[in-house]
Amino acid sequence: MIARDILTFLLLVILPFLFIDLRFFRRKKAWWKRVLWWIICAAMVGYTVYLAMERDFIPGNDRILILYGYLFLLGLVIIPMWTFSICSLLGKACSWIVRKCKKHPKAKPHNYGNLMGTLSVPAVWFVLFWGTFVGFNKLEVNHQTYVSEKIPEAFDGYRIVLFSDAHVGSYQKHNSWLLQRAVDSINAQKPDIILFVGDLQNIQPTELYPHIDVLEKLKAKDGVYSVLGNHDYAEYIGADEAMKVANCRETVSLERQMGWNVLLNEHGTIEHGKDHMILAGMENDGDGKRFPQKGDVDKTLENVTSDDFILMMEHDPSAWRRKIVTDGRAQLTLSGHTHKMQFSIFGWCPLSLTGKEYNGWYKEGDQQLFVTAGLGGLIPFRFGATGEIVVLTLRRE
Numbered sequence: 028m029i030a031r032d033i034l035t036f037l038l039l040v041i042l043p044f045l046f047i048d049l050r051f052f053r054r055k056k057a058w059w060k061r062v063l064w065w066i067i068c069a070a071m072v073g074y075t076v077y078l079a080m081e082r083d084f085i086p087g088n089d090r091i092l093i094l095y096g097y098l099f100l101l102g103l104v105i106i107p108m109w110t111f112s113i114c115s116l117l118g119k120a121c122s123w124i125v126r127k128c129k130k131h132p133k134a135k136p137h138n139y140g141n142l143m144g145t146l147s148v149p150a151v152w153f154v155l156f157w158g159t160f161v162g163f164n165k166l167e168v169n170h171q172t173y174v175s176e177k178i179p180e181a182f183d184g185y186r187i188v189l190f191s192d193a194h195v196g197s198y199q200k201h202n203s204w205l206l207q208r209a210v211d212s213i214n215a216q217k218p219d220i221i222l223f224v225g226d227l228q229n230i231q232p233t234e235l236y237p238h239i240d241v242l243e244k245l246k247a248k249d250g251v252y253s254v255l256g257n258h259d260y261a262e263y264i265g266a267d268e269a270m271k272v273a274n275c276r277e278t279v280s281l282e283r284q285m286g287w288n289v290l291l292n293e294h295g296t297i298e299h300g301k302d303h304m305i306l307a308g309m310e311n312d313g314d315g316k317r318f319p320q321k322g323d324v325d326k327t328l329e330n331v332t333s334d335d336f337i338l339m340m341e342h343d344p345s346a347w348r349r350k351i352v353t354d355g356r357a358q359l360t361l362s363g364h365t366h367k368m369q370f371s372i373f374g375w376c377p378l379s380l381t382g383k384e385y386n387g388w389y390k391e392g393d394q395q396l397f398v399t400a401g402l403g404g405l406i407p408f409r410f411g412a413t414g415e416i417v418v419l420t421l422r423r424e
Contacts, residue, residue, distance in 0.1 A: 028085055028094070029078040036075050039101075043108035044068040050115065071100065082265030085405065088196055088234050098406060102155040107148040114144030158370070158410035163403075164202070166209060167415040168216070171388075171397065176424040177336045177358050179302035183423040188218035188247070190416045191342070191363025192226040192256065192401030195242075196234030202407070207241050209402055209416060216418050220249040220297065223287070224363045225256025225311060225342030229405055230263045232277040243285040249297055251287045254308040255279070256342040256364060257318040258405070290340065292326045305337040307357065312346035322346050324354045331356060344384040347396045360396045361419075367400035371411035386412075 029036050044064065052061045074097055078086075086094050118140015178185075190213065198206050213221060228234045235242075245251050261274030282289050290308020297304050305328075312322025322341065331337060339357035341347065343364045351357050365385040368378045378385040389396040402414045 033079045040071045043112045046112045084230055084263030107151045110147040111144035114140045154410050158408040162409040163407045165413045167413045169415045169417045171419045174422045174424050178421050178423040181299035181302035182421050185421040186219045187419040188213050188216050188221045189361055189419055190402050191224040191399050194229055194403040194405050195238045196229035197403055197407050210241055210244055213416050218247045221245055221247040221251040223253040224340050224361055225254050226258045231261050231274055235281050253287045253289050254340045255311055257311050260319050292323045305331055305335045308340045311342045313343045324350045328356055344398045352391050352394055362398045363401050366404055367412035369404050369409045369412050
């Protein structure tokens with residue numbers, strides 16, 4: 028994670044130290060304060076460089092707390108310094124403008140940016156502590172309804188429990204109860220079918236072993252179905268291609284050992300009486316750079332016509348417009364991947380500025396997409412974007 032953009036992380040650490048030193052410490056006579064200030068900066072730089080030497084995207088399960096400690100320090104020290112520095116700069120700019128506009132340009136108006144910056148620090152700390160120790164531990168059951176005349180009569184009232192982005196490697200001994208609670212909550216909905224739309228692990232299948240006995244307890248009348256997410260392909264480890272392929276196969280094998288039906292660019296038929304629906308699972312189809320692009324909609328829906336009701340599972344919602352909408356056959360697509368950024372304020376998420384599909388319902392003609400906020404996360408933090416399981420009921424129009 029750090030090694031992918033070491034320069035950005037180093038600038039993130041060093042620049043606020045430099046600004047505050049030049050702005051407030053340079054003219055101070057207490058030289059020891061500046062020395063102490065730069066010792067703290069050097070420690071953070073050293074921590075950054077140490078993590079940048081990690082060959083995998085994140086440290087292994089036995090060392091992942093090292094990464095979490097670093098990210099917590101960023102939130103505790105570096106981000107508050109950035110908010111203070113930005114507010115101070117804006118305040119200084121406003122003071123300069125006011126001085127230029129006044130009749131007495133030598134007068135120095137007060138820089139209220141410093142006050143605003145100081146007040147922003149406890150606000151950042153509140154977000155950090157709440158998101159880490161409270162928000163990540165919360166779980167919502169999100170009830171949704173999908174209405175369409177295409178739904179076969181026998182599937183009117185059909186209950187689907189959807190979940191995504193479990194990232195079980197983030198559950199350590201102290202919080203493994205969160206995964207058990209999620210499984211119990213899913214089973215308590217008495218679903219007709221359970222759908223998991225990817226990212227079961229963080230980087231490798233060894234993370235699954237401590238949690239297999241919990242995950243295999245998921246039960247539904249028509250079974251548990253899953254697709255792979257970008258993290259499930261083991262492409263975020265420092266290994267050769269053969270090892271990555273072997274790890275991906277192991278992940279698929281473990282899911283199948285748990286009784287899950289893994290769909291890899293393929294589909295199956297769910298039958299109820301004389302009616303049926305097509306359940307399709309397309310492999311992760313991201314940008315092909317940071318996220319694997321392996322989705323093949325033609326292979327997934329081979330020999331399937333639009334006369335059938337088709338429910339598509341695809342981890343990355345960006346594939347919906349790129350491949351699924353253009354294909355035109357799947358009426359309903361279910362995705363995850365975005366986690367709703369694991370952050371929102373009063374219902375507003377910064378991802379909304381991208382114009383991309385990131386959470387909730389989207390419609391294009393007769394086709395619809397639902398994106399869940401996901402269950403967990405690579406980083407155990409959620410503020411205003413609570414982890415969820417989705418109970419989706421199908422209704423015939």
